Amino acid sequence: FWLSPLACAQSDPLPSWNDGATKSAITEFIARVTTEGGSNYVAPAERIAVFDNDGTLWSEQPVYFQFAFAIDRVKAMAPEHPEWKDSEPFRSIFAGDVKGALASGKKGVAEIMAVTHAGMTTDAFAGTVRDWIATARHPKFARPYDELIYQPMVELLAYLRANGFKTFIVSGGGVEFMRPWVENAYGIPPEQVVGTSGMVTYELNGDKPVLKKEAKIEFIDDGPGKPVGINRFIGRRPIFAAGNSDGDLQMLQWTTLNDGPRFALIVHHTDAEREFSYDRESQVGKLDKALDEAPGRGWTVVDMKSDWKTVYPAAKQ
């Protein structure tokens, strides 16, 4: 009632972004695709935006948060598994040596993920995720993991939705690990989360149907799997994509290498003080090929240190 059009135009939809080329590129793109009658107008139904999660919407260092969850689950489950005490990768975990556990390689990591992510119902697993999100704390920031989300990206998601976009997560992370908390964190409902998934089987026990999680990967939503996941789950080609690593390269290509207005954004982790600084040499979130390809493709690279006024939202009480 009290808002004049002028007041609306002046309110900043991206207050945590510093003014500059990156922010302008975003707002100019949104203006172009939403201007009816303009040559770059896109109908609302086609305004599909896809976001990687780890390193794009929340932090991913020193280890992927889902791996931190798995480590904590191994510790919590240890009393029921005395046999773990004498075998890797579990022995390293109990000794507090996560690097040692990772040194067990793909096989060890797969075993950690299998014992913590399978053998229970989908409902029971969602419960353990919710409990962990509520209680676990990040080693560097001593905050709940779901507070280590990027405030500028949360604003970007809301800004896109306010302009008629449907926002999706398209992540290499586990879909059942994300769904219990992303709606609250990002405003993205479960049905708009695409991720890596394990096999699930249906059982009817008396009058109680359950879905049981099996220790078998069904789909890896990473690298060339991301356009495949977008096609399978969304069935439309996005016009906006955001990522932070080479795992997003094909998603950014699939989004932008087509006719019409298209936008790709890469979050470059340049802020060792407020967050972490890493790219080409990192074990987690390696950004190399996509960074090389960005200038030629016209992809917008976010310099976290200079483009973001704040990184995380203020702590909740």
Place this chain on the structure above:
Amino acid sequence: FWLSPLACAQSDPLPSWNDGATKSAITEFIARVTTEGGSNYVAPAERIAVFDNDGTLWSEQPVYFQFAFAIDRVKAMAPEHPEWKDSEPFRSIFAGDVKGALASGKKGVAEIMAVTHAGMTTDAFAGTVRDWIATARHPKFARPYDELIYQPMVELLAYLRANGFKTFIVSGGGVEFMRPWVENAYGIPPEQVVGTSGMVTYELNGDKPVLKKEAKIEFIDDGPGKPVGINRFIGRRPIFAAGNSDGDLQMLQWTTLNDGPRFALIVHHTDAEREFSYDRESQVGKLDKALDEAPGRGWTVVDMKSDWKTVYPAAKQ
């Protein structure tokens, strides 16, 4: 402007449904879950409704329409495949003997599906589906297949959406076969279609990324696969489900055997004159176990002949 509250209350949201127990069961359920403060109120985000497609939203006789599409594609592709002339199941198809082609069993049907649904890009496949929907005619009704949708079910979908529901298709049919036409037919966007899917691979050809359809099934969204597909794609448990065959049994169980208000509907094909009449003995859309289970579970069975005032929408010009 001219509608008084009274006029609104009197306008019938389901004009193609005859008054009676079935229609009342639907409207009473919707009233219960949308009444704020009532004991059965369901928040809009949890108002998830899932619909089977073949035999539930459109007809499926004398053969699944996707199979009719495949038959037509084989004929269209024949000039490029002289080798098909002398081998089954193709020889039967060219002789106009669909039953003979089906007699080749699972292997023959799989071959027909593979050659017509794989080996091209997703975009090219969507184009052939759109062309077929625009030009093919049903053998009994001589109408385009996308006009053989059930007008009462189209009204039910719209009625649910007007009451805050998000409507999904959960079908044993191919997801890439449905997406090109279901939005126009039912108002359901591509991202709300769950179905059987084949493997797809990403390729970057120069600056042109494509997704290629492979001749390998990735997921069968039928029977116990339906709750699995609902979990994978939607990530919430529906409160409303509609189906027509034993392939929907587990979806109806998964939807209804839980706390809170829940609704399941079975379309029983009882109208040989206006549509088709079949159930327990049918090769296509066999309805046997689910029909037995319906009374004990409180599932609502639609008697097409008596519950539906009209079956199909009026022909377009």
